[in-house]
Amino acid sequence: MANNMTNNTTNSGGGGGTSSSITDADIFNFALNLEYLEAEFYLRAAYGMGLSSSDIGANPGNVTGGSQVNFQSSAVKAYALEIANDEQTHVQFLRKQLGSAAVDRPAIDFTNAFNAAASAAGIGSTFDPFSSDDNFLLGAFVFEDVGVTAYHGAATLLSSSANLAAAAGILGTEAYHAGEIRTLIAQVGGSVLTAATQIQALRATAGGGAETTLSASTIVNADSSSISYDRTTDQVMHIVYLSPSAGVVSKGGFFPNGLNGTISATAS
Secondary structure, X not given: OOOOOOOOEOOOOOOOOOHHHOEHHHHHHHHHHHHHHHHHHHHHHHHOOOOOHHHOOOOOOOEEOOOOOOOOOHHHHHHHHXXXXXXXHHHHHHHHHHHHHOOOOOOEEOHHHXXXXXXXXXXXXXXXXXXXHHHHHHHHHHXXXXXXXXXXXXXOOOOOHHHXXXXXXXXXXXXXXXXHHHHHHHHHOHHHHHHHHHHHHHHHHHOOOOOOOOEOOEOOOEOXXXXXXXXXXXXXXXXXXXXXXXXXXXXXXXEOOOOOOOOOOOOO
């Protein structure tokens, strides 16, 4: 493990291990799985290709689906390029922090997962987030608020102040991304905004609530104290595995073979 990752154990944690056995490295690897997902989504949308071989580990899983978006709006394209570069850098940062302990990229499925998510949300039987500007925004919306709540939830699990500071820095960037996407969707309005609220309802069911319904006057996703929501690792996994029902789940949705690392299955 790289010297700049402090590998302390925590006193509380989510699924995939006992509370006393979860380390800061385990939490960072959990985050790395999510960063792999976001980076692969945005890089494919923006550039038509995913992470380089140097950023995915020795035995990475395959990525199914994804293609370059034929953006019609120069502004949306600019946002896509910026976020893609940020997410790639997040992957590189976490891999550097973790050193030899960094998990490989897990198998990721955009095609079947987005179709299943759209069906469950009542949007339609199929959904391709790479087919248009509007669909890209909705695809991005699926991920962005999850990332913010996941990093906020990790704040109570990290033992090292240096690791907490790093996670807080990434959370800030993810929150900027979420604000960009939420603002663009609210501006587009109409059926795109309606679909976003349907996605939120599904995400709330799977992830313990933690949603402020997006509208022209409610861009910020925060609680009654104007503090961003947080989610446990279990709640995050129920969302990305597309498994809203209570119970143990270890794979599915965007991660057909599950996450890599110690935190990979829900406790409930």
